Amino acid sequence: MDSTDEFDQEVQPEKESPSYWTSVGIASLLFGIIAFVISIITVYATINAEPTGSFFSPTQLIGVLGCLVGAFGGMVATWHYAKEYDVVIKLGKGALIGFLTGVGITVISTLLNQVWLLFDPDMTQKMIESTVANFEAMDMPDEQKQQMIDATVESMRGQNNIGTQLLWGIPMYGILNLLTGMIGAKVFGKEESEFG
Amino acid sequence: MIYSTITRNRVLYFGVALLSLLLVMVGSGGGLFGYEGFWIGDWQHKMFRTLCHQDPSRSFWINGKPMAVCARCYGIYAGFSLFWLSIPLLGKINSDFFRYTKKMLLVAILLNIVDVVGNLLGFWQNSSISRSILGAIIGSTAVLTLAREFLKSKTN
Numbered sequence A: 001m002d003s004t005d006e007f008d009q010e011v012q013p014e015k016e017s018p019s020y021w022t023s024v025g026i027a028s029l030l031f032g033i034i035a036f037v038i039s040i041i042t043v044y045a046t047i048n049a050e051p052t053g054s055f056f057s058p059t060q061l062i063g064v065l066g067c068l069v070g071a072f073g074g075m076v077a078t079w080h081y082a083k084e085y086d087v088v089i090k091l092g093k094g095a096l097i098g099f100l101t102g103v104g105i106t107v108i109s110t111l112l113n114q115v116w117l118l119f120d121p122d123m124t125q126k127m128i129e130s131t132v133a134n135f136e137a138m139d140m141p142d143e144q145k146q147q148m149i150d151a152t153v154e155s156m157r158g159q160n161n162i163g164t165q166l167l168w169g170i171p172m173y174g175i176l177n178l179l180t181g182m183i184g185a186k187v188f189g190k191e192e193s194e195f196g
Numbered sequence B: 001m002i003y004s005t006i007t008r009n010r011v012l013y014f015g016v017a018l019l020s021l022l023l024v025m026v027g028s029g030g031g032l033f034g035y036e037g038f039w040i041g042d043w044q045h046k047m048f049r050t051l052c053h054q055d056p057s058r059s060f061w062i063n064g065k066p067m068a069v070c071a072r073c074y075g076i077y078a079g080f081s082l083f084w085l086s087i088p089l090l091g092k093i094n095s096d097f098f099r100y101t102k103k104m105l106l107v108a109i110l111l112n113i114v115d116v117v118g119n120l121l122g123f124w125q126n127s128s129i130s131r132s133i134l135g136a137i138i139g140s141t142a143v144l145t146l147a148r149e150f151l152k153s154k155t156n
Helices: A004-011 A021-048 A058-085 A091-119 A123-136 A142-159 A162-188 B010-027 B043-048 B071-085 B095-120 B128-150
Strands: none
Touching: A021 A058, A021 A091, A021 A123, A058 A091, A058 A162, A091 A123, A091 A162, A091 B010, A123 A142, A142 A162, A142 B043, A162 B010, A162 B043, A162 B095, A162 B128, B010 B043, B010 B071, B010 B128, B071 B128, B095 B128
């Protein structure tokens, strides 16, 4: 069996490597707050906007960009880890750092969102009313419009449930940050000698 | 063949292959799974809600339902997945090629930013096809950046 490379990697004892939790914590906190703040800005911009009758608005784009930024937390965590300790980061470790950062981002933004709801418990209802008003302004058959409103209202009510936010957020942010964590490990980690 | 070509980080390779295929399948939206209700309510759209604008006019459609992600995002996931599965074939490429992959990824990201801004400012009108192709260039160059980590060294 020609797999000496693999066995070389697996059998050699791991060198003592510094903990990555600080990097995971910093990136999670930073990107969790960014994702939360931008989502809150988007929600209030939507609440205060005039109905346009369009599915898509520039405000929505800002919100998505903010959340999309959260997918790069893994890359930033590996960058921080590499910069702090000047170490070789194996791809698997980059993936793990990225995944944990994705989980952290989801937990922090979800918790902040729940805390915000204590200050403005009507936020979801106001958002639903604004979205429905926008749909009402759309030029489409009434039956289809009603179906769309029902589906959206149900979906938005579920969105502020802490369980739903974690259920959807952890796998998505986890996977995407796992991928960006790997890329971060490759881009920012110290280069191994040719093929380690 | 794949198993013997991937000589390093095998668990990671197959794990990411599975996850990337999962992203492509979920990103395809409820139409792929025969969802009957209004598309906003399908679980695929809920999963990607915070990550993509999901504008139906900027998405591909399957069975009368828009995908859960826009054409550009779908291109990124599909390009990533396709190239990830092709990593075993990349072992035949000259290793000098991999020196430039980080720059290629950066150029791919810049190309997409230019396309978004140009379209937004009205310099040109992009299409779902062009957006998905540009997205696929990001996905594929991201894989090229990582590919060498899974292949056997030519120097050994």
